[in-house]
Amino acid sequence: MSVFTEHTAETAPVTARRAIEGAQTRFGWLPTPVALMADSPQLLAGFIAASAGFEQTDLSDLEREVVVLVVSTTHECHYCVALHTGKLTRLGVSPELITALRAGSSLPDPRLEALRRFTLAVLDHRGAVPDDELDDFLAAGYLPRHALDVVLGVGAYTMSTFANRLTRAPLDPPLAAHAWTPAA
Structure with a gap:
C-alpha cells in the first residue's frame, strides 16, 4: 500500500501542474x-531544474547517460535504468555498451570507462574523491569542470532515484522492453 498519490494535471498541487503538463x-x-x-x-521543480542544468553541461549526450546509468544502477532504481536504457537505444549506442552499463561492468571505451569510474568514486566517497582517482579522470581528457558536471548529475539523479524508490514508482508500459532488476 502506498501513501503517495499518483497525480494527474487535474489533481496535482497547482504549483506542480506545469511540470506535469511538460x-x-x-x-x-x-x-x-x-x-x-x-x-x-x-x-x-528541483529535479527538473537540476536535470535541465545537467543537460546543459559540456558532457556529451552519451557521457551524461553514462553518469545517469551509474547513479541509477548504484541506487538500484529500476525506473531510471529502464528510461535511460531507452534513451541510449535512441542515441544508437551499441548493445554491448548498454549491457555493460546496466550490469555495472567495465566499459570498452577507455574515456567512458574513466567517466564511469569517476562517477562511482564521487558516489563511493561522497564527493571526497581521492587525488589518484581525480587524476585518472583528468588524464582521460576530462577537465576539472567536467568533474563538477558529474557532481551535478549525481545530485540530480540521486533525487530522482531516491524518490522513485521511496514512492515505489512502477514501470510504465512504454518502458517494459527495457525493464531491469538489480543483480542479486
Whole structure:
C-alpha cells in the first residue's frame, strides 16, 4: 500500500501542474515518477531544474547517460535504468555498451570507462574523491569542470532515484522492453 498519490494535471498541487503538463508533452504520457513526485512540487521543480542544468553541461549526450546509468544502477532504481536504457537505444549506442552499463561492468571505451569510474568514486566517497582517482579522470581528457558536471548529475539523479524508490514508482508500459532488476 502506498501513501503517495499518483497525480494527474487535474489533481496535482497547482504549483506542480506545469511540470506535469511538460512531462506529458515531452514523453507522450505522464511518467509515473513525475505523477508521484508532484506530491512535493518543490522536489519535482528541483529535479527538473537540476536535470535541465545537467543537460546543459559540456558532457556529451552519451557521457551524461553514462553518469545517469551509474547513479541509477548504484541506487538500484529500476525506473531510471529502464528510461535511460531507452534513451541510449535512441542515441544508437551499441548493445554491448548498454549491457555493460546496466550490469555495472567495465566499459570498452577507455574515456567512458574513466567517466564511469569517476562517477562511482564521487558516489563511493561522497564527493571526497581521492587525488589518484581525480587524476585518472583528468588524464582521460576530462577537465576539472567536467568533474563538477558529474557532481551535478549525481545530485540530480540521486533525487530522482531516491524518490522513485521511496514512492515505489512502477514501470510504465512504454518502458517494459527495457525493464531491469538489480543483480542479486
